[in-house]
Amino acid sequence: LAKTTQPISMDSYEGQEVNITCSHNNIATNDYITWYQQFPSQGPRFIIQGYKTKVTNEVASLFIPADRKSSTLSLPRVSLSDTAVYYCLVGDKIRYSSASKIIFGSGTRLSIRP
Amino acid sequence: DAGVIQSPRHEVTEMGQEVTLRCKPISGHDYLFWYRQTMMRGLELLIYFNNNVPIDDSGMPEDRFSAKMPNASFSTLKIQPSEPRDSAVYFCASSFAGRATEAFFGQGTRLTVV
Numbered sequence: 001l002a003k004t005t006q007p008i009s010m011d012s013y014e015g016q017e018v019n020i021t022c023s024h025n026n027i028a029t030n031d032y033i034t035w036y037q038q039f040p041s042q043g044p045r046f047i048i049q050g051y052k053t054k055v056t057n058e059v060a061s062l063f064i065p066a067d068r069k070s071s072t073l074s075l076p077r078v079s080l081s082d083t084a085v086y087y088c089l090v091g092d093k094i095r096y097s098s099a100s101k102i103i104f105g106s107g108t109r110l111s112i113r114p
Numbered sequence: 115d116a117g118v119i120q121s122p123r124h125e126v127t128e129m130g131q132e133v134t135l136r137c138k139p140i141s142g143h144d145y146l147f148w149y150r151q152t153m154m155r156g157l158e159l160l161i162y163f164n165n166n167v168p169i170d171d172s173g174m175p176e177d178r179f180s181a182k183m184p185n186a187s188f189s190t191l192k193i194q195p196s197e198p199r200d201s202a203v204y205f206c207a208s209s210f211a212g213r214a215t216e217a218f219f220g221q222g223t224r225l226t227v228v
Contacts, residue, residue, distance in 0.1 A: 043220055044207075046217065089215065091215045105156070
C-alpha cells in the first residue's frame with residue numbers, strides 16, 4: 001500500500017510560483033501519481049496526473065524524478081483563488097483494486113496572500 | 115454531463131433515525147466511491163463499487179452503514195440508526211476503467227446528527 005507524505009501547510013503570495021513536494025517511497029511499478037485540489041465546501045477535483053518526467057496542463061505542472069519516489073506539483077503565478085488543500089495520491093491508473101487503494105492523506109493546505 | 119449528483123446537500127437528523135444519502139454517478143463510469151470527510155480523520159474511503167458490484171467495504175465503520183448500487187446510475191449510502199459521531203460530509207465519486215484514479219466528486223452531503 002503506497003503512502004504519501006507532504007507538508008501540512010504552505011503560504012505564498014499572489015503572482016508567485018508554488019511548488020508542493022510529495023514523497024512516495026514505496027510507489028509500485030504500475031502506480032501513477034495524481035494530484036487533487038479541494039476548495040472549502042466542495043469535493044476534491046482532479047488536477048493532474050503523471051507517471052514519470054514532466055506533465056503540464058492548463059492548471060499545473062507535475063515533475064517526477066527518475067526514481068519516482070517523490071513528485072512536485074508546480075502552480076505558476078498563483079492567485080487568491082488557488083487557496084485550497086492539495087492532495088497527492090499514488091495508485092494504479094488503469095484499474096482500481098483493494099491492493100492498490102487510493103488513500104487521501106492529510107493534504108497540503110495552501111494559503112495565498114495578497 | 116452534469117457531473118456526479120448527490121442529494122440531499124444538507125441533512126439534519128436526530129440520533130437514532132435512519133439516513134439515506136443518494137448519488138448519481140457520471141454516465142458511463144465503471145467505479146463508484148463513497149467517502150466521508152471530517153476534520154479529525156480527513157477523507158476516508160468507505161466503500162467502492164465496480165460495475166455496480168461492491169468490491170471493498172472495509173472502510174465502512176460499522177454495521178450501521180450499508181451501501182447499495184442497484185443500477186449503473188444510482189447508489190445509496192444508508193445509516194441506521196444514526197449517531198452524532200456520524201456527522202460529516204459524505205462524498206460520492208465516480209471514474210471509469212483506464213482512468214480509475216481520475217475520479218469526479220460530487221458536491222457532498224453535509225450530515226448533522228443531533
